[in-house]
Amino acid sequence: MRRLLHGTRNNRSSDNNGGFFFFCYRYFKWILWFSISFYFFSSFLNNPTSTSIISRTTVYRTKLASRALIEQSFVNSSHGVLFKGMKVYVYDLPSKYNADWLSTNQRCGSHLFASEVAIHRALLRSDVVRTLDPWLADFFFVPVYVSCNFSAVNGFPAIGHARPLIAAAVDHVSTQLPFWNRSRGADHVFVASHDFGSCFHTLEDVAIADGVPEFLRNSIVLQTFGVTHKHPCQEVENVVIPPYIPPESVRATLEKFPMTGRRDIFSFFRGKMELHPKNVSGRFYSKRVRTELWRKYGNDRRFYLRRQRFAGYQSEIARSKFCLCPLGWAPWSPRLVESVALGCVPVIIADGIRLPFPSAVPWAEISLTVAENDVDSLGDILEHVAATNLTSIQRNLWDPSVRKSLLFDVPILEGDATWQVLKALAQMLDRSHKKPSDKNVFSTSENEK
Numbered sequence: 101m102r103r104l105l106h107g108t109r110n111n112r113s114s115d116n117n118g119g120f121f122f123f124c125y126r127y128f129k130w131i132l133w134f135s136i137s138f139y140f141f142s143s144f145l146n147n148p149t150s151t152s153i154i155s156r157t158t159v160y161r162t163k164l165a166s167r168a169l170i171e172q173s174f175v176n177s178s179h180g181v182l183f184k185g186m187k188v189y190v191y192d193l194p195s196k197y198n199a200d201w202l203s204t205n206q207r208c209g210s211h212l213f214a215s216e217v218a219i220h221r222a223l224l225r226s227d228v229v230r231t232l233d234p235w236l237a238d239f240f241f242v243p244v245y246v247s248c249n250f251s252a253v254n255g256f257p258a259i260g261h262a263r264p265l266i267a268a269a270v271d272h273v274s275t276q277l278p279f280w281n282r283s284r285g286a287d288h289v290f291v292a293s294h295d296f297g298s299c300f301h302t303l304e305d306v307a308i309a310d311g312v313p314e315f316l317r318n319s320i321v322l323q324t325f326g327v328t329h330k331h332p333c334q335e336v337e338n339v340v341i342p343p344y345i346p347p348e349s350v351r352a353t354l355e356k357f358p359m360t361g362r363r364d365i366f367s368f369f370r371g372k373m374e375l376h377p378k379n380v381s382g383r384f385y386s387k388r389v390r391t392e393l394w395r396k397y398g399n400d401r402r403f404y405l406r407r408q409r410f411a412g413y414q415s416e417i418a419r420s421k422f423c424l425c426p427l428g429w430a431p432w433s434p435r436l437v438e439s440v441a442l443g444c445v446p447v448i449i450a451d452g453i454r455l456p457f458p459s460a461v462p463w464a465e466i467s468l469t470v471a472e473n474d475v476d477s478l479g480d481i482l483e484h485v486a487a488t489n490l491t492s493i494q495r496n497l498w499d500p501s502v503r504k505s506l507l508f509d510v511p512i513l514e515g516d517a518t519w520q521v522l523k524a525l526a527q528m529l530d531r532s533h534k535k536p537s538d539k540n541v542f543s544t545s546e547n548e549k
């Protein structure tokens with residue numbers, strides 16, 4: 101704040117930057133206005149004397165009616181601005197890059213890859229982080245729905261079109277506006293929410309051979325794929341995001357099966373478990389982990405393993421103590437989010453997986469990690485935990501803030517998944533080409549010399 105004020109004063113005398121700083125000045129006033137009005141708004145809501153004047157129902161209705169106001173709580177009055185005042189510009193792309201896909205396949209707004217849609221919607225609804233003026237933006241969000249098109253109802257995506265579609269979008273924005281060329285894409289943000297993220301292929305060997313498209317390599321990719329070792333599909337600045345689970349589906353399940361309710365299933369897994377997985381260019385589905393699970397525990401009464409699809413599977417998760425999250429083709433799985441959201445301790449069997457938002461989710465305290473090679477002793481491992489520290493793991497897991505941080509809400513809720521993405525972007529502000537405060541400090545010290 102001091103820096104910004106400082107800069108504004110300093111630049112009154114400078115002609116060439118006048119317009120720009122006029123903008124900053126206006127922007128600062130705006131933030132101040134919001135901080136002050138939020139301060140009064142929140143003290144009004146929290147003050148028991150003022151709530152007793154009008155009925156609590158009215159207050160509640162007011163709260164609902166003004167959902168936009170929720171966002172004002174993002175403005176932290178003691179620190180001036182949230183996320184260091186970071187602003188995101190959302191490109192208004194022709195509908196062939198996003199809305200058209202959604203209208204031909206409604207499911208793509210709610211399937212496990214739908215974070216590409218949810219983040220876009222959440223940003224469009226954000227009064228605080230979004231800017232309509234690209235000159236004031238630190239980051240540029242490019243909304244291309246690459247995971248929308250499906251080859252089959254089983255949810256296996258056809259993403260052959262992903263590369264040309266994104267390439268065309270980049271071509272579009274770089275010819276229409278100067279911002280892509282200015283940074284060579286370094287302050288541009290994309291979502292790659294399917295199997296191998298920014299490699300845009302569902303099979304790992306093809307994904308690896310293709311690598312990250314040349315034109316994206318300077319940019320920031322929000323992707324579900326992440327491993328702790330070097331991998332060609334994360335050779336780009338990236339943020340690991342959780343797969344999408346509709347928040348309302350989780351809430352509906354929790355209404356019927358509360359977090360702390362009876363958990364009569366010891367260990368749960370429902371999904372593909374091939375008895376004889378095919379060797380696809382030297383790779384086996386789930387590295388045979390699921391095959392092994394079925395072979396070893398298929399008849400074990402402690403294990404509730406099912407190979408068929410079942411629409412009501414969320415209630416099974418909510419009734420379980422441990423939920424197995426073995427790798428598929430890629431290490432990540434939507435089960436991770438559903439287990440956490442429904443309070444079932446995730447048992448992660450995916451060597452080297454990099455999990456989303458480690459600063460918000462204390463993974464080591466809310467989950468168990470079992471090596472792919474140790475699947476044979478899974479029964480003993482789970483028995484041991486159940487007899488020792490299961491209760492303390494559950495206590496950590498049932499913290500509402502943990503659940504919240506893996507779900508994408510629209511509009512953004514403080515601490516939710518889009519919020520975590522923004523928090524991660526705020527750590528990359530050195531990529532921003534709008535650096536009013538830093539530029540000013542620099543010019544101030546130059547002047548003082």
Ligand SMILES: *[C@@H]1O[C@H](CO)[C@@H](O)[C@H](O)[C@H]1NC(C)=O
Nearest residue numbers: 173174175176177178179180
């Ligand atoms: C503002 O942020 C600081 C540090 O990030 C935090 O300690 C404080 O509780 C926040 N205040 C409000 C009103 O959110």
Ligand SMILES: *[C@@H]1O[C@H](CO)[C@@H](O)[C@H](O)[C@H]1NC(C)=O
Nearest residue numbers: 249250251252258260261262
């Ligand atoms: C969408 O997927 C279908 C089925 O795989 C495919 O035939 C079609 O070409 C895809 N559309 C585009 C634009 O890639």
Ligand SMILES: *[C@@H]1O[C@H](CO)[C@@H](O)[C@H](O)[C@H]1NC(C)=O
Nearest residue numbers: 274275276277278279280281
């Ligand atoms: C950005 O660079 C490309 C390639 O050099 C060029 O075709 C395009 O016109 C430039 N965009 C703008 C807005 O100048």
Ligand SMILES: *[C@@H]1O[C@H](CO)[C@@H](O)[C@H](O)[C@H]1NC(C)=O
Nearest residue numbers: 377378379380381382383384
């Ligand atoms: C899997 O197939 C590859 C060739 O695609 C072969 O080299 C390899 O030996 C096979 N592995 C097994 C375990 O059958």
Ligand SMILES: *[C@@H]1O[C@H](CO)[C@@H](O)[C@H](O)[C@H]1NC(C)=O
Nearest residue numbers: 464465466485488489492493
């Ligand atoms: C619970 O116990 C297991 C196995 O003894 C251990 O690996 C894990 O770190 C413990 N977790 C917590 C949160 O105490």
